[in-house]
Amino acid sequence: MFETLSENLEGIFDRLTGRGALSEKDVDAALQEVRKALLEADVALPVIKDFIASVKPAAVGANVLKSVKPGQQVIKIVHDQLVSMLGEAAPLSFEAVPPVPVMMVGLQGSGKTTSTAKIALRLKNEKKKVLMASLDTSRPAAMEQLRVLGEQIEVETLPIVDGQRPVSIAQRALDAGRLGGFDVVMLDTAGRTNADEALMAELAEIEKNANPKEVLLVADSLTGQEAVTIAEKFSQRVSLSGIVLTRTEGDGRGGAALSMRHVTGVPIKFLGTGEATDKIEAFDAQRIAGRILGMGDVVGLVEKAAETLDAEKAEKMAARMKKGQFTLEDMAEQLKQMQRMGGMAGVLSMLPGNLLGKKAKQLGNLGMDDKELIRQAAIVSSMTQAEKDNPKLLNASRKKRVAAGSGTQVQDVNKLVKMHRQMADMMKKMGKGGLSGMMGALNGTMGGTMGGNLPADLPSGNQMQDFDQLSKQLGGSSFSDPFAGAGSDPFAGAGKSGFPPKKK
Amino acid sequence: MGIFDRLKSGLSRSSRALGENLGSIINRRRLDKETLQELEELLITSDLGLSASADIIANIAQKKIEGEVSEADVKEMLAAEITEKLAAQSGALNPDMHQPFVILMTGVNGAGKTTTIGKLAHKFQNEGKSVMLAAGDTFRAAAIEQLTIWGERANVPVVTTKQGGDAAGLAFDALQQAKTSATDILMIDTAGRLQSNNDLMAELEKIIRVLRKIDPDVPHASLLILDATTGQNALAQAEIFQKSAETSGIIMTKLDGTARGGVLVAIAERLNLPIHYIGVGETADDLLLFDAAIYARALVGLEDIS
Structure with a gap:
């Protein structure tokens, strides 16, 4: 949807390639693009101004390394500054006499109740005894929602007593926490559609009475310019200790993260990454910085791959592939995995522009839609086991049957068989060439299958190296060979990406 | 007032x-x-x-x-x-054209779908119409209870299934019931979903497909609920919901805060999607017909309107 910052910057810097240090004029032009990118990412304007002011001195006069383009150099400087402004992840603090009260605050619909349950589950897995209490007396069924979530994650919730005021419920929760020997008492407060005085007064009163060790502001990562106002209002009336950023699994650029961090000065502690109760992660500034800059979420891609990949199946497949065996069923399984990762478009959207180049970016719009993947899976499942094991058996009459069974044409079956043959060849090469080799082979294969409507310039080995260089500067290590350990785990590269491994 | x-x-x-x-x-x-x-x-x-x-x-x-x-x-x-x-994007919803007039309510999590359904139900009832609700958010804990409470308050029937049940099947049943009971308006709630989640967006397509087995013209309105605090991502929401849920109009909620919902202007520039209502408060009366001139003048802080 958005032009990526790197593309825009490359445009500006195209004419400067080869010059030494970055001049003030170049930097100003570049920062104008950065400002645009940050606005598109919903970073609040006043925050952008502070940010630009802090980047400029670092960029002016910086020597451009020979191996990178000036645009990449600026991105690196901007990225580093973003990471430092986003700050480190910080754990929850429990240095107090149990039960330690944790108070959750935020606007209506920001995801407080779900986040409360997610954090409770995380703490439970850290062997803490947690009690959850809903102080939301206004939204219908809010207390019921927390009770049901408590049952799901097997964390106790305070029994619901009708007609009690939020402050009294908090008191009752702390008493129950003391009597029941709980380590943590989580207080899920009510939200409002806006941070009005009535809400703030209620929150301040609860805080004064419960004296929580942590006050977490739950905020929607899709929030726009309003992020500044929300952050200001809450931090003026309660002593925030951290931020929980929700809905980060979507395609939002997450600029609210920077706005809220900057305005409140408190660390972002968690990222909500889905509606299920285990979808919460420790904050990772690198990832959010990459997203805000529209550079794609390569780490997210690798993680998603690791998450959706059936490890056992992958291992078996890898072992067979090593021997040069790659059946139609293996291929169908690969297609399925691709679908699970969000289809072609999903995978492509997470790759940065640098990696694929502009033309390949159009790929997503070229009708390479997931229906093709579904059709191909249907063709394979219409074959007999013998045919799957040995596609050579597929003579004209068998192909006709398969086509009829899968609701396709004989040409489609032919295409699929051809694609399988090419992929099998590719698998053999893979051992030698790593991902670059595979991408080259894939280019040919897909180009053939998709009726030639695929741009012919998917990244060559060279571009992959460029990307490697950039990703190294950005704090990661090589992405070009995630299949390095293909013998046992095709995504072994995920662990060495330089980002902390995901906690389960 | x-x-x-x-x-x-x-x-x-x-x-x-x-x-x-x-x-x-x-x-x-x-x-x-x-x-x-x-x-x-x-x-x-x-x-x-x-x-x-x-x-x-x-x-x-x-x-x-x-x-x-x-x-x-x-x-x-x-x-x-x-x-x-x-x-060009101001337009009221006209539920008199069909009976039952079927409205599908969609949006990302927390945008205010269920609350808006409650408000709309109240509004339609005041206009003398009979209303039925379908609790299609079978995912979020207590979402069914939340809608049921709204239903009780407004005294309208709510068709439910168990949590985790099939939303499309529920929508199908609700439409059948609405037809038999000659209800004027059926509003179908759905679980909140981010537009980037392909599987969940496909589920919306399925709900529409299944409803059309009964009547090829439904839903007569597919409304996207947008949160006024949302930034530029609302554009992506509108674009993708329009594709999957065949969004026919927008309701913007939470305009009673400091948020201005200016992204509506960006959306109007790109997509042809009428904005039907805006939510400016918590009570049922706080759902207002969208009027471009009034909204624009209020947005820039003009005192009066001639």
């Missing part, structure tokens, strides 16, 4: 911010480059987005206004530009 008063009191916090800032920029000044840039930034901070903001300012710059202008002049100009962009 008239509609404009209510909208204005709802939007007052928003407009106050924009209005105050305008006051500090325009104190009888020339509309020079610097002033125009500051005005553009004001629009950006209302979430209008880069392109819509730049466009509006370019239009004002084109007028080549010589001499000094007052704050009120500038407000009028901004409001006129915003109105023009939104005018």
